């Protein structure tokens with residue numbers, strides 16, 4: 001596994017080097033030791049999966065507030081998505097900046113989104129499946145979100161949006177008083 005820094009502190013991309021033979025391949029998807037610079041000693045407490053059918057569909061941008069702020073590893077198991085992390089951490093040198101990378105099932109690369117960053121993605125290939133490893137349990141009462149088209153973020157989505165949940169369409173925009181969330 002190769003761990004790559006991104007412009008956002010604490011956001012990392014992990015590259016996987018699958019072992020191939022005549023039967024197919026074998027790949028290590030998570031290794032606390034090899035990914036320690038990103039993952040540190042956080043636990044993995046939930047593993048989730050999603051399927052998103054339509055090219056151009058967007059999910060996000062989601063995070064959880066403390067005391068259940070979560071880090072998550074996001075990987076595409078089928079298809080390809082444009083995956084984005086948004087820095088909402090109060091006092092961060094990259095506050096309100098975003099970083100995106102393509103997560104491609106053929107590359108098996110993953111993105112680590114730390115506590116205090118929102119996450120979302122847009123589908124590039126139909127029927128894309130994502131696998132999430134979470135460091136905190138899903139806690140609906142502490143869910144937070146920012147809107148995919150917030151002008152204060154100006155995220156450069158690669159495709160027109162073709163599908164989005166009613167909830168994600170309705171998140172409020174950030175206002176000038178927003179100072180970030182404690183991570």
Ligand SMILES: Cc1cn([C@H]2C[C@H](O)[C@@H](COP(=O)(O)OP(=O)(O)O[C@H]3O[C@@H](C)C(=O)[C@@H](O)[C@H]3O)O2)c(=O)[nH]c1=O
Nearest residue numbers: 048050059060061062063072119120121132138165167
């Ligand atoms: C996220 C989540 C949802 N659910 C339920 C709630 C709801 O009935 C259904 C679908 O939930 P959502 O619409 O929130 O699913 P979705 O929009 O796919 O939510 C996900 O979006 C991406 C961008 C992320 O980063 C994830 O952490 C997660 O927030 O599944 C769980 O039971 N556990 C979970 O961890």
